Amino acid sequence: MAKTSNHKKIEKKAPRRKARGGMIMITGVVLVLCFIITYSSFGLRSQLRENAAVEADLEAQISEQEEVSQDLERESEYIRSDDYIEELARERLGLVHDNEIVFQKQDETSAQ
Template identity: 35%
Template structure:
């Protein structure tokens, strides 16, 4: 009778298989986390750029308003408003009124 040799086939070690699966899962988790963090950082940088632009515009508007306030507090501006809006004049001045300009009837 012929001899039959059995080759010892190694059965996959269950511990090694579990370890490989855990390593793959861990690698996938780390990869996902890195990609997610990269996306979050890019979004934050984009948001930061938008906010910086808004701040720049607000600072410009703030400066414009400060200049306007300073101008409105000047004596020349107050005098101009008093003359134009209230019709005030300085002592000794004579005011001339154009009756045709302010809705006067010219007969046309």
């Protein structure tokens, strides 16, 4: 009977060794995966910072372009106005209203 009890102890130890080896392997795989995930997260954080900088730059460009668009809209409205047409007629064509008096500066060569 003594032999059978020792034999049973040996059988019980063998599965524990296999289980212990499997646990070590699983722990190793989990540690490797944790390392890979941590390493990848640093790259993703760097890319996230770069994307945030690009986003801020694009938002600044959008704001600038909206201001330019508003300026162009105001200029377009002014060009379509009677005030602009009158200004052009005065500057380029020398036109005046009926009730205005025009004073011209005499050139020195024509005054002699």
